[in-house]
Amino acid sequence: MSEPTTPDVPATPFHDLDAYIALPRLGGLRLSPDGTRLVTAVQTLDRKRTAWVTALWEVDPAGEKPARRLTRSAKSESSAAFTPSGDLLFTSARPDPDAEDPDADPKAALWLLPADGAEARVVASRASGVGGVQVATDAPTVLVVSDVLPSAADDEADARIAKERKDKKVAAILHDSYPIRYWDHDLGPATPHAFVATVSDEVAAPVAGERDPRLELRDVTPDAAGALREQHPVLTPDGRTVVTSWGRNVARGNVRTDLVTIDVATGERAVLVSDPDADLGDPLVSPDGRWVAYSRETLSTPHDAPRYELWVVALTGGEPRRLGADWDRWPGAKVWLPTSDGLVVVADDDGRAPMFHVELSSGAVTRLTSDDAAFADVQVAPDGRTAYALRTSYEAPAHPVRIDLAAALEGGAPVAATPLPAPAPLPALPGRLEEVETTAEDGSRVRAWLALPEGASADDPAPFLLWIHGGPLGSWNAWSWRWNPWLLVAQGYAVLLPDPALSTGYGQEFIQRGWGAWGKAPYTDLMAVTDAALQRPDLDETRTAAMGGSFGGYMANWVAGHTDRFRAIVTHASLWALDQFGPTTDASYYWQREMTPEMALENSPHRFVGDIVTPMLVIHGDKDYRVPIGEGLRLWYELLADSGLPADDEGRTPHRFLYFPDENHWILTPQHAKVWYQTVEAFLATHVLGRTGDDAVAYPEVLG
Template sequence: MEYAPSDAPAFHDLLTARPRLTDLVLAPDGSRLIASVQSIDVEGTKYVPTLWEVDPSGERHPRLVDGSGQGDLAPAFAADGRLLFLSAREIEASGTKVFDTKVVDTKASDTKASGASGDTRSVALWALSEHGETEQIAHHPGGVTAFTVARGAGTVAYTAGLLPGAADVETHARLLDDRHGAKVNAILYGATSARAWGIDLGPGEPHTFVLRPDGGPVDAGSQGLAGTGDMALSPDGSLVAYTRAATSRAPDTNTVVIADAVTGAERRTLSRPGHQYYRPVFTADGSRLVCQRQREETYDTEWTVTHVAFDLDSGEETDLLPEFDDWPWPGPAVCSPVPGDATVWFTGDERGHCPVFRRDADGTVTRLTASGAHASLCVSPDGSTLYALHCTIDSPPRVVRLDATMADQHPTFLKAPGGLGPLGPLPGTVTEVHTRADDGFPLRAWLALPEGASAERPAPLIVVPHGGPQASWNTWTWQWNPWPFAARGYAVLLPDPALSTGYGQRMQERGRGQYGGQPYRDLIALTDAALAREDLDADRTGLAGWSYGGYLANWTATRTDRFKAIVTHAGMWNLESFHNDTDMHAYFQKIFGDPRTRRERYEANSPHLDVARVTTPMLIVHGGKDYRVPVGQALALHNDLQKVGVPVRFLYFPDESHGIGAPNHLRIMYETVLNFFDHHVVGREWKRPALL
């Protein structure tokens, strides 16, 4: 007897309603551990963060931080133990200290003097004592977007914009008021990026400002229009480091700037042609700066990532992981807080997991965790204990404690904030699928199996390639989570094909320049291996993908009719038109070449050229504010499929970006996709979602 999807309550409603744990920070003395928790707002249209305190010992129950409210985000501890965070909360009528161009009383009637431009709701930097007393410590006209603190001093650095023609904050505030009064939101671009993800860049250019306890903010320099807010302060607060975005003249090279935190004067700039640096962090003695260094894929070279350390006196750069090429993607570095200790901890993709690693001063690298994916690493003041967020394919993020030295350990789970305990019984189990590619390379994938699947009742299968393509199925995800599908009775294969991270440089070499080549063949090989199982039904299969996975869905539709239905979310269709429209124009041209002079890879990899071969019913999902893969790709695919008579539906979210962020939209996406597969894969009557 075939295994059919059940009529159980919708698991995706439970999934989207669940609060999300996103950040973790530890106080300098190790006594307080703060987690950021996102919950659905009262209107049900967005996730709103709040701050929770978790007991590092695991004995006391977590509690909402005294004085924290909805909208408080990006927590960090100051050297004096106060909790800093960003928030758009209103300035209280009693008045608070505001550091813009000078210290002012917020009860004053002249809001321009404070740089508020009449807006007390823009995002500012706040401080919160352990007893719930709140103080606004930095406000900028137009808002603050990121900040960092000095571990051993009262210095804070933050990112905020300056409009063209503004040499200081006062001028910026006046220009901002002029634009507001004239109701102008136009932006004039030069030879710079105009967009990123779902955001229009500008009109202000991000700058790094340093705020010391003894004075107002000092402008330490521009981060470039596409600045990311990557910053670090030396432990004594004397130096600030930040990354300056790549330019149109050198799109593959950014710069690390080290500036005097008192005067803002540049001390040193660090760069390497063809490379970009991210996530700077000073060592505990302030003598070196550790960064991620990345060389993106080009026409002739594969993607590589490592950690490097810069000597601040000589500028000499040292690769901290020169022989560690068993996987290519180390995450942000966390340096030991003990002066003189050169230990660095980091996470990194490894064969379907994202373990914690420790690098000792002699270069020895030790894997500290046996399984799972980890993020938001924090280290205790003595360097003996780590705290992190831990999750797996079948378990959402939770707070854990780790020994900072023990190899291949299992973490200790701490008591979770309200609403963030175990999700409850999942509608299935997870296992692995292994096979070899056509070139002999070993491949693996996760497989989520629904309850009741057996040789007597084989389950239909949905194959879901990941985005990226430099990524891996190794963590819990809220979008394209496998468990709503398992709850409906589907098995879900989560393959890691060529270009996936966590399988060594060879995995990058195998897929370089051939988005639709080796990765597609790997996907099919893993699908065949999964369908060799007796508890899966090879006659009832579907495929769905997001971003690069959406591209693979489009490519698959032009190569085979083995799948009963295909869903493509934010996927590339016409590579030549995509190349000109995406916010990462320069990045993709490096991989595929200039289509006017070097057309081979466009012609070999663009699915739209083979639209006449598509016969599989398709559902297109796309956001109107997607600048990574602009919505024109979805419109072209929709039009092309209609021309050749392929059954097609188009689920359009005008206000969403490259992913689906709003909980109400996420529920609609899951419902539409599941109903689409129910109709085409298992033969149920099509059911249009009520709100559509």
């Protein structure tokens, strides 16, 4: 992963970070109403190689034609959605030819790309930009989400106040509610509102010589305040009703979410479902307009983990009911079948995320796909016999596939997906993927993926890296461009990707056994599966390291304070002092449901700093609001001052701190991602491989 010194083509893109960050990345999938066109978004590097730009590509559902590019601009395109007539809507901050001030910093506007291939044009814009595009399936109605300042009486005032803040460089925000920031961005003063418009004949067919007509966006949520933050409103098929989760502030800094309907004509809002024991979200209206499917997350307590469930309620109201009540999995993304008698649902399952059919009448659940993979962005053909999705795993990044739903449902057995011609070929891997499993001390089965380098054998065993996932409610089941084991495999390491207690896809009890006790079952599971892996003759048990980010960083810190078995530990965006973390994270109310103060203290890694004798690489971004920078700063100082491996009398230390002043929880920009991996490589090479002096792997020169 060092800077390339020869023009030789690398064996795989994972042997050269420049080649790796240049790999195209797919995300999102939309199917046209007639089922003949698929559209996906593809990220590629810009010319300076300092940012990614996104373009829309069309994929042939029949699998006969190559993918073709639909859009191109330096500002990217996203939020693709088809109108009932087959035109393609998307958002982009590309220059608007009719802009009143062409030199102003453009915001994302709504563009329309006609189905007949005519040039795309702007059909709606607001000073703050638009996003979250939704289209009614049976009516020419479109919904967008756009930020509105609380004191603005109309669009003109909204634009004027926003411009004044920008011109006078005023960034101050006066808050009167919680939360005030989220992940990597400050909240306020503007808040998201839902706007609805009709795609009239004039908008669909402009006249030459006249300014292109625009949609008349109408705010149907003028009193939203913060209610639509991180929510995803949708339209009913007839375009007459908006259905959305609706946040509300309650006592002691808590936030709850209900399910509401909003009449498009009048703006009247009504509560569809309010549940004192759960938060409700991700509504989806059935094609016949009768049902709303939604997710229900029970309110956790320090002693009871949350439960994620799939529920339905009639659009007209009534008693909700749960689907798949006997299904011991957490339902994720969902899509209705065209017949409205069932849904296709994706759920984590044993290190995969297959597609399942959930019957509306009985709630019965049937697995549809047999692939060792995870599926996302599922789209169902108009006849309901075929589905399309992006398939991914730790053997391949996201790529479009076709699934024969009819064969799976009529044949009674899961089927394998068929790949479709993609905008870019899948990259060659520098090794192979296997599975490891063991039995934990309480009898629970614990499994992991193991990525092995080519040539690893008993005669040449590979150094070992334990990589712990974040969440903690998640699973190593889908390709990650940010956390990619193959970059380390290309350097000769075998990388273990385990799912310990708290991981999803193994049933509620598997989550519960680690709930409120992060330092117990999750830790012992990790050590047990590491022991099992290191029994293999092709792994070198004397050259080992552990690494993780977010919750994985927490576990890396916990591991450092409880064992000296690893030669090096990398901890990214990690929780260190839980008493400090709880009140400063971006959603403290959720944390209060997770641990009592006593539990937080018992499970806090900082109490064991004196037992840390392993060199640690600490990594943190200053714009991380989920795990605030204070965690990294305190960890760094206490490593040098109080650990079992402190700085010596001359201030020298084997520990390192890689600090990103302008990055967030994930480190997202291309060149910073390079620096991240290069630094990890150099640190591991020193302490795991023993490469020092003339044989040392250099830290990246751009660090100064």
